[in-house]
Amino acid sequence: xxxxxVNFHVLISHSPSxxxxxxxxxxxxxxxxxxxxxxxxxxxxxxxxxxxxxxxxYLGERSIRTRExxxxxxxxxxxxxxxxxxxxxxxxxxxxxxxxxxxxxxRADAVAPWSVEEFAKLCELVKRAxxxxxxxxxxxxxxxNEALVIKQAMxxxxxxxxxxxxxxxxxxxxxxxxxxxxxSITTHAVDTDIDWFTAVDDLIADAGxxxxxxxxxxxxxxxxxxRYASLNLPQLQLNLGGAGRERALEIAAHLxxxxxxxxxxxxxxxxxxxxxxxxxxxxxxxxxxxxANAFEAPVKAAREGGYLAPSISKxxxxxxxxxxxxxxxxxxxxxxxxxxxxxxxxxxxxPQLEAWLLADGQV
Amino acid sequence: xxDYLILKLDGVMQSWGDHTYExxxxxxxxxxxxxxxxxxxxxxxxDRSASDELTVLNRDLEFAVRAEARRRADAVxxxxxxxxxxxxxxxxxxxxxxxxxxxxxxxVVSKRQYLCxxxxxxxxxxxxxxxxxxxxxxxxxxxxxxxxSLGRRACALSRPLFEGRVEAADALIxxxxxxxxxxxxxxxxxxxxxxxxGPILRLRDDPIFGRRRQFANRPVLVLGxxxxxxxx
Numbered sequence: 001x002x003x004x005x006v007n008f009h010v011l012i013s014h015s016p017s018x019x020x021x022x023x024x025x026x027x028x029x030x031x032x033x034x035x036x037x038x039x040x041x042x043x044x045x046x047x048x049x050x051x052x053x054x055x056x057x058y059l060g061e062r063s064i065r066t067r068e069x070x071x072x073x074x075x076x077x078x079x080x081x082x083x084x085x086x087x088x089x090x091x092x093x094x095x096x097x098x099x100x101x102x103x104x105x106x107r108a109d110a111v112a113p114w115s116v117e118e119f120a121k122l123c124e125l126v127k128r129a130x131x132x133x134x135x136x137x138x139x140x141x142x143x144x145n146e147a148l149v150i151k152q153a154m155x156x157x158x159x160x161x162x163x164x165x166x167x168x169x170x171x172x173x174x175x176x177x178x179x180x181x182x183x184s185i186t187t188h189a190v191d192t193d194i195d196w197f198t199a200v201d202d203l204i205a206d207a208g209x210x211x212x213x214x215x216x217x218x219x220x221x222x223x224x225x226x227r228y229a230s231l232n233l234p235q236l237q238l239n240l241g242g243a244g245r246e247r248a249l250e251i252a253a254h255l256x257x258x259x260x261x262x263x264x265x266x267x268x269x270x271x272x273x274x275x276x277x278x279x280x281x282x283x284x285x286x287x288x289x290x291x292a293n294a295f296e297a298p299v300k301a302a303r304e305g306g307y308l309a310p311s312i313s314k315x316x317x318x319x320x321x322x323x324x325x326x327x328x329x330x331x332x333x334x335x336x337x338x339x340x341x342x343x344x345x346x347x348x349x350x351p352q353l354e355a356w357l358l359a360d361g362q363v
Numbered sequence: 364x365x366d367y368l369i370l371k372l373d374g375v376m377q378s379w380g381d382h383t384y385e386x387x388x389x390x391x392x393x394x395x396x397x398x399x400x401x402x403x404x405x406x407x408x409x410d411r412s413a414s415d416e417l418t419v420l421n422r423d424l425e426f427a428v429r430a431e432a433r434r435r436a437d438a439v440x441x442x443x444x445x446x447x448x449x450x451x452x453x454x455x456x457x458x459x460x461x462x463x464x465x466x467x468x469x470x471v472v473s474k475r476q477y478l479c480x481x482x483x484x485x486x487x488x489x490x491x492x493x494x495x496x497x498x499x500x501x502x503x504x505x506x507x508x509x510x511x512s513l514g515r516r517a518c519a520l521s522r523p524l525f526e527g528r529v530e531a532a533d534a535l536i537x538x539x540x541x542x543x544x545x546x547x548x549x550x551x552x553x554x555x556x557x558x559x560x561g562p563i564l565r566l567r568d569d570p571i572f573g574r575r576r577q578f579a580n581r582p583v584l585v586l587g588x589x590x591x592x593x594x595x
Contacts, residue, residue, distance in 0.1 A: 004506070022453040023472075031479040032375050033433060034445030042517035043454060065456070067471065111456045111471055164516070176411065180510045182519040183376060183452075228519055232510045286506045290519035292375045297435060326523050 002245065002360060003284040003330065004234055006252045009291050010227040010259045010280045011187070011315060013308050017273030018220045019264045020044045026219050027192055033296040035189035038223050040264060042181045045227070048264040049255075050159050058254050063113035063157040069097055070104040072114060079116050084123045092119065092126045095139065098170030112172065113165050118154035121146075122171065143171050152241030158251060161239035162231075178236035179229055179255065180288060186223035187295040187311040194219055220271065224307040226295060226315070227259055227277075230288030245360070253354040256282060260335070260350055278337050279312050281319060281344075282353060284361045285330035294318030316341060331361030365488050367537040368497045369526040370504065372483040376450075377513035378476060382567070386473040390449070390514065393430045393552050394483055395568035396581055398514050400424070403500060406524075408508025414572035421570060423493035426485060427534030427553035429587070431546040433480040442545050448479040477518070484526065484546070486537040490556075501525060535586055548587060555582035 020028045020040040028039040049055055050062050066072050073093050077086045084092075094100055096119070097108050125146055129139040143150070150173065154160055164177025194217050201213030236248045260277035268274070281291075294314045302310050320343065322328065333345040335353035345363075347353045356363045372394060379398045381389040394402075400421045409416045432444040455470040489495055504511070504524040512518050531537035534553050555563065561584045569581040 004508070005510070028452065030376060030450055030477070031445075031448040033435065034443075034480065041452060041454070043456075174411070176509060177516060178510075180512055180516050180519060183517055185375060230510060230519065235509060287523055288507075288510050288512075288520065289523060290374065290521050292519070293373070293521045296433065322522065328523070 003286060004232060005285050005288045006231040006233065006255075006357065007283045007285055007288060007290075007330075008227070008229045008231070008256055008259050008280065009282070009315065009319075010277045011224055011308065011311050012227060012260070012263075012275060012277040013224045014222055014263070014273040014275050015271070016193070016220050016222045017271040018218060018267045019273070020266060027221060029190075030183065030185050032185060032292070033298060035298040037185040037188075037298075038190045038192070038221055038225075039186075040184045040225060042183050044264050044266075045184060045262075046163055046179075046181050049258040049262045050163075052258060052262045054254075054258055054262065055159075058257075059158045059251070061116070061156060062159045063115050065111055065113045067108040067111045069093065069099060069102050069106040069108050073102055076114075076116065076119055080120055080123065083120060084127070088123055088127055091130075092123045095126060095136070096122055096171045110166070112167065113157070113160050113163075115154045115157040115160060117156045118150055121150050121153040140171060147173060148241055150241075151239065155240040155243065158240075161236055162251070162255070175239055176235060178232045178239055180232075182228040182290055182292070184225045184227040185292070185295075187226050187299045187314070188223065188301070188307050189298040190221050190223050192219050192221040218267070218270075220267075222273075224299070224311045226292060226311070228290040228292060229255070229259060230290075231255060232288070249358050249360055253358045256280065256354055256357055257350065277335075278308055279315070280335040280350070280353060281315065281332065282334075282357055283330045283332040284357075285328060287328070289322070289328075291315055291318055291322070293322075312336070316344075333357075333361065364530050364532055365537075366497055367486045367488050367529045367531060367534065368501055369529055369537070369541050370485040370487070370524045371522060371526045372485065372513055372520075372524070374513045374518050374521045376477040376479060376515075376518045377481050377483075378478065378518055379514045386471075388473060388475045390476040390478055391566070391568070392447070392478070392481075393428050394485065394514070395566070396421070396426065396554075397568050397570035397578060399426055399428075399485065399487075400570060402511050402513075402524075403503070405509035405511050406503040406507035407495075407500070408503070417570070417572040419494055421572070423489050423495050424487055425490050425534070425554045425556060426487050427538060427551055427586075429484040429486075429538050429541075429546065429549050429551045431482045431484065431543075431549050433482055434543055434545055442543075444545070445480040447481045449476055450479055451476050475515075477515075482546075484538060484541055486529070486534045486541075488534070497528070501528070551584075551586040553584045553586055555584050560584075561586045 030039045077089050162179040165175040167174045198212035199214035233248045237243050299310050333356045335347050378390045379395045381391045434444045436442050452475045454473045457470045529537045529540050564583040566583050567578045569579040571577040
């Protein structure tokens with residue numbers, strides 16, 4: 001029986017870095033099992049993936065996320081000027097956003113992702129409604145009836161199908177995201193370091209005087225992060241306007257690649273923690289279950305140092321336990337840089353695990 | 364005697380939305396009625412826009428929630444519990460693209476609260492004349508249609524929701540049959556018609572399904588001998 005969910009479990013070790021900060025410029029953290037962990041938020045990971053080169057190359061154009069309707073109108077007019085006149089774009093935007101008379105500084109109630117192709121489809125529908133002399137109630141009905149066609153147009157922007165969209169007003173349709181990305185946390189407790197840094201002012205130094213041009217501090221740490229996401233395949237198919245399971249699996253394989261390779265860009269000019277994942281476990285399952293509890297007791301470094309190897313053992317052991325303990329019926333496979341695991345299909349090359357997922361776990 | 368379905372809500376982070384103002388999004392200390400109904404609706408595959416079905420589901424179910432701390436036995440068998448910690452996530456949204464060649468001056472900021480190290484056990488039963496049976500709900504939590512999560516999409520489940528089925532005279536007795544043993548005295552927040560008497564908390568978390576997010580008041584019984592409850 002084909003499974004509804006893909007679970008992605010990834011372990012990625014980062015050298016000293018500060019990948020996600022709060023309003024105090026401190027690292028984001030969470031408490032788990034009574035111990036402080038460093039955290040990279042769900043939204044930060046999703047944005048890093050959405051804006052990655054890999055995404056652009058394999059998943060295409062991403063949505064425009066904005067609440068600046070005035071600016072959006074300008075960019076939609078430019079993008080669609082060969083297909084629709086500016087007046088129609090303006091009228092459609094007003095209907096879709098539920099805001100009358102969009103001026104340069106008009107803002108929507110919230111940031112929402114916009115799809116140019118979806119918008120073009122809506123322009124066509126508004127044009128048709130105008131030609132038939134429909135009032136706004138009937139226009140709304142016409143748009144509601146064409147929901148599938150609109151979704152298919154939006155399928156060009158996979159990020160909306162993955163992350164969803166909350167429409168607050170007007171004709172814009174809400175989308176329930178098919179992907180659920182957890183905040184990623186370190187598998188072990190972390191005491192962060194503080195980097196005390198100064199900027200040398202060349203001209204002060206040249207004059208033989210003492211003192212720096214600037215003093216500040218920056219919190220940072222290293223750690224092994226557990227990344228978890230689930231993907232609801234039937235939901236994704238629905239969000240893409242009735243795409244086949246093959247297409248959903250293709251996107252799942254790309255998502256796996258990004259889960260294993262994409263790192264947020266924050267402070268990377270000064271830390272360069274450009275690390276790739278050492279370990280990925282993928283399951284096709286009935287339920288979206290995170291394996292974070294493998295690390296509820298914070299992982300202790302191995303005797304010779306190092307959190308990665310004990311984290312990998314803890315994760316695989318825990319998966320065995322929960323898999324048997326709850327009698328979960330799932331297909332599983334692992335990408336691991338080094339060893340082979342006896343109990344579960346193991347690949348030493350990431351593309352091999354991607355291919356396994358693409359084949360619905362039936363290789 | 365009644366049949367109860369027992370669920371466990373366990374995850375690294377949970378967030379059960381309370382009233383928001385000025386982009387501050389706090390969490391209640393335990394799952395809200397609207398959160399639980401939403402969770403089950405997701406498992407059952409009821410669409411967000413299906414107000415009538417959601418209204419029926421909400422009307423048909425009676426909940427009792429036990430708020431537990433995360434507990435772990437150490438090497439010598441002594442059980443330690445980690446206190447529940449509230450953290451606030453500083454969440455920014457920037458324009459993903461420079462729309463006209465320049466970017467928005469300031470990001471949109473919201474602060475979102477999460478519970479860390481929280482575990483909840485839920486006992487639920489259909490009210491008299493319910494359209495939904497426990498068997499249907501049990502099947503749905505074992506093979507959910509939409510993605511279940513712990514209040515927010517980013518709050519993943521750390522274990523399957525389904526814990527078991529229990530026969531008991533009321534919800535409190537049902538929960539007393541569900542381990543871990545140390546949690547049996549923990550505070551229970553129950554619908555006021557769940558049978559026992561106790562102090563009443565008024566919570567505005569009973570969803571009114573329709574076009575806008577609106578909630579009605581609900582009387583909640585605070586039961587159990589635990590010291591975990593912090594009164595308003």
